[in-house]
Amino acid sequence: MTVQKTSSTNFHFPVRPLESDRVLLVPFDFPTHGPPFVQVGKSHPEIFDYLPWGPFDAPDEFEAVYNTRIGSVPSSQLYASYSKGWRGNGHGNAEPHLDEHGNTFAGIIGYLNTDKEHGISEIGFGQVVTFPAFQKSHFTTHAVGLLELYAMDLPSRGGLGLRRLQWQAHADNARSVKAAERMGFQFEGILRWARVLPENKSGHVPTLKSSSGSSNLESSSGSEQAEAADEVVSELFAKKRPGRHSALLAICWDDWVDENLGGGGVRKKVVELMERQ
Template identity: 40%
Template sequence: MPTESGMEDKPYDVNFCFPVRDLENGRVKLTPLVPSIHADLLFQGCADHPELFQYLPFGPYGSASDFTEGLIEGRIHPSPSMVLYAIIDKTRCPDTTLTSLPHAPSRVNFAGMIGYLNTCPINLKTEIGFIMVFPPFQRTHVATNAVGLLLQYALDPPSSSDNVRSHGLGLRRVQWQTNELNTQSIRTAERMGFKFEGILRWDRVLPSGKGKLGNGVQLRADDPKPGMVGRHTVILSICWDDWENGGREEALRIMARQY
């Protein structure tokens, strides 16, 4: 795979427990995230918007290499339960003067990242997360189409003969977890058919000093991690029977909306 310097790299091993391929429709393309191609774009996209990390249990990062080492190589790549995708907005033409790579995204059409985590082939389930959509692409078709493409791949049956359907993984459950305060994330999930299941209280200890929004509850005086706020986590899910009983059609309708 070409790198930014024009040299050839070995193909990047995403180490996911299921087959990984490009997922796309007429508006959005999800392609497996490769650090040599996408890390700089991710860092550039969020450098001026540290608020993108306020609800996330990771970041922000000081450089593209910190992002690669801390998140991709430090957390994602070692685990076969996780994979990241780069989000490309196909409705915007890339600026070819900003990249030396043929067919590579640029800041014009590179919209952020999304991924699967907590994936379990034994129990036929996964979770959609690591969602980061840059401000110029928010409140557009990007987030709903990115989520919809991951839902289709996860929940569509692998044996489908319907030409309209892409061959999926046939999983039974897709989960969504988010900070209780992140109302936009909750609305996106519910709009795409996820059902509220409950709140996990004090579910996460968030990094200190990085603008993280916790649950607003003051810690006790002898807490082992003073200064690191706690997070209440909302958990939602959409399951195969939701998907088969109208969920898929509703998701496609939302994905096709004009903004």
């Protein structure tokens, strides 16, 4: 991981570009990265399937979300991820965005739910977004690994020295859970009804079951029991927007430390994955 000049943001911790031999992460700058991100989303709306927002018709729609939920929140920091040298496996209708050094914009990734006092952060924003042209390659391994190294390494090694780094994914997003486990995160459980989703997102629709748990209660049955159940659902979920169950995974400081020091050796595993891809 290359240490570079710190940037000025609202994040709880110092923010700077993070770099491996194949991937560069830079603090997200909306005028630079917002429009090309939206453009890729138009060509590949599936990248928003498990995100709590998007797709967007125009950059200003994304800007409103970014300013409200990310840019102004001290517990969050978004990065633009660039591929160094490799241009990917085709970009569809989206023209690839290059920086001044010829690196190709390949996705977004970041921290959220960061608690400085307790030494906790999370890799996410609903999903680590790697553009389709760079999926099934080394790219996500390097991008996630860079954030892991910066978060979990001791300050003496250039990191933040956090005690816990989390990963949450839509419980139905097996690909995201698998990616996290591959990068050393341990599955800790399912957080039921963890989020309310927009109406256009795939999730769980609020229903209640009978006392036997055998079937859903429907108002069409005309039973008093079903009507009472519908009243509960209507009051709790006025617009009946879908909900999300979240898979929770984490790496803790004792998982990260090398095995010869009594730890779980996750750091060594992450570095080895990055070196061989």
